[in-house]
Amino acid sequence: MKKILVTGANGQLGSELKVLSSRYSQFDWVFANRITVTLDNLVLLKEQLNEIDPDIILNCGAYTAVDKAEAEKEQAFMVNHLAVELIARYSEENKAKLIHISTDYVFDGSSSIALNEEAETNPINIYGESKRAGEIACMKENLNSIIIRTSWVYSKFGNNFVKTMQRLMQERELINVVNDQIGSPTYAADLAQAMIEIIESPNWIPGIYNYSNEGEISWFEFALAIKEFGGYNCNIKGIPSASYLTPAKRPKFSLLDKSKIKLIYGLGIPNYKKSLKKMFA
Known part of the structure; x- marks a missing residue:
């Protein structure tokens, strides 16, 4: 019986x-x-992997x-780069x-067409930089590995945009949502299923792959869909990113091909x- 280790088991995808x-x-x-597989302690991590086998x-x-990473660069690189390398x-x-698992944040957002796996990477924040460093290390250390880039992940588990919107739409009469960042959401349950299908497939073709749900939308349009399925009465106003400043810059366009x-x-x-x-159901 093959043993599968899932790290980050308490996160959305896990x-x-x-x-x-x-x-x-x-x-x-x-x-x-994070206790049984400690991604921020490499000595311990190596022992744990040997033990789990x-x-x-x-x-x-x-x-x-993403925003905290701007002030915690060392921590972000430890987990997203050095632990991945190990x-x-x-x-x-x-x-x-x-x-x-990697991210659309390895791109700078300057594209206007869906990004394929060959598109040039150029992260514009620390989180993106740390994830790109992890991709490079992963490919260098193990040519047989598969990397999946995904975007805008949400689930009934953990913290995410959908759950934040659900809460705010019940608390407030009006919310502002950025309307000039374009991409596509990913339901973590769909990505989890895709990963299992890859494991079960007779073909193991290493390399980088993109995965998100279909559709090209802004966060504002995503919020409108959440309002629709939740039956909320809250008003939603689309605003430019410039009106909603965050410590980390976000790519303006990161739609994955x-x-x-x-x-x-x-x-x-x-x-x-x-x-x-499906998630609302």
Whole structure:
């Protein structure tokens, strides 16, 4: 029986994998939180990996506090770069398969067409820089690894845009949402399912892949869809990013082209509205 280690088990993606795992009892699942797999202590991390001895690693653990990363650069790079480097090296040395999760924030947002895996990276914040450093290290240490870039992740678990909107729409009569950042949301349950399908596939084709739900929208349009499915009465006003300043800059355009993952793994990717409706259900 193959043993699958899921890091970041209490995060959105890890939690969705946990839900799905009961359907895949042919695997021995190990769900590791930040104590059982310590991504900010490399000495401990190496010992923990040796002890768990996985056949497959799904690295969903990350430092994801985008604004906080501006002040905590060392911590962000420790988890998103150095720990990834160690995990990739471990998986290469021990012939374990590795799927590592990355982000659309490796791009600067200057594109006007959907970004494929070959598009030039140029992160504009510390979080993006740390994730890009992790990608480079992962590919260098383990040529056989798979990296999945995703965007705007949400789930019924953890903290995310959908849950924040749900709360605000019940508390306030009016909310402002940026309308000039374009991309596509990702329902973590869909991404979790895609990862399992890749593991189960007879083909293991290493490299970088993009995954998000279908649709090209702004955060404002996403908020309108949340309002629709939640039946909220709150008014939503679209505002430019310049009116909502954050410590970390965000890419203006980070829509991901999913052609490669659909072609190679035959994945059916749902439209964002279909998946959002599923989460509300």
